[in-house]
Amino acid sequence: MKPSHFLIAITCCLSFPFSSFAQNNAQAKAASLNHIAFYVADLNIASTFYRDFFDLKEIPNPFNDQKHTWFSLGPNSALHIISGAKTKGNYFIEEHLCFSTPSIEIFIKKLKAQKISYMSFNKVINEVTLRPDGVHQLYLQDPDGHWIEVNDAKL
Incomplete structure (x- = not known):
């Protein structure tokens, strides 16, 4: 085998796994x-x-x-x-699960009917927070004290 053919064969063999790996990384999806x-x-x-x-x-x-x-x-x-x-936890409001609802007003009526209190992010009772992007949000706690945000964001 000529030295030039040998170098071409080695180069092809060495570049195949790396180009294949690069292609797989480019096709990888986010978690x-x-x-x-x-x-x-x-x-x-x-x-x-x-x-x-x-x-x-x-x-x-x-x-x-x-x-x-x-x-x-x-x-x-x-x-x-x-x-x-x-026991029930003592959680920070920043650590929360969030659900979106089509209407925050209808959701508030449901809360009131069940006598469940809610608050703004700043913990003002029965107040809704208006985010800078126009989304309304409120916070409540589940029976174990986990915080839940409910908002009207359109995803």
Whole structure:
């Protein structure tokens, strides 16, 4: 084999894996949300809250036990509630789950009918925050103290 043919063959062999790797990196997709999971003190109370108040659809839980409830949060995303918290948590409002609703006014009526208090981000009771982008948002806590934002953002 001529030295020039040998160099061409080596160059092709060495460049193939690297060009293949670069192509795979360029085609890689961003990570996507799969699920959110957190502990609750009373699984039945928390499950009822998320199922009935937010109209979340319960989905099969592969553990098939009485310790987990899984809810769909839309295509390819879920909320996993797990029994086991010893007490209610003392959480920061910045650490929250957020749901969007078509009408914040209708959602507030639902809150009032259930006698559930809400507040602005600055924790002013029964006040809604207006973000700079025009989105209205309010905050409430689930039975275990986890913060939930509800807004009227159009995604």
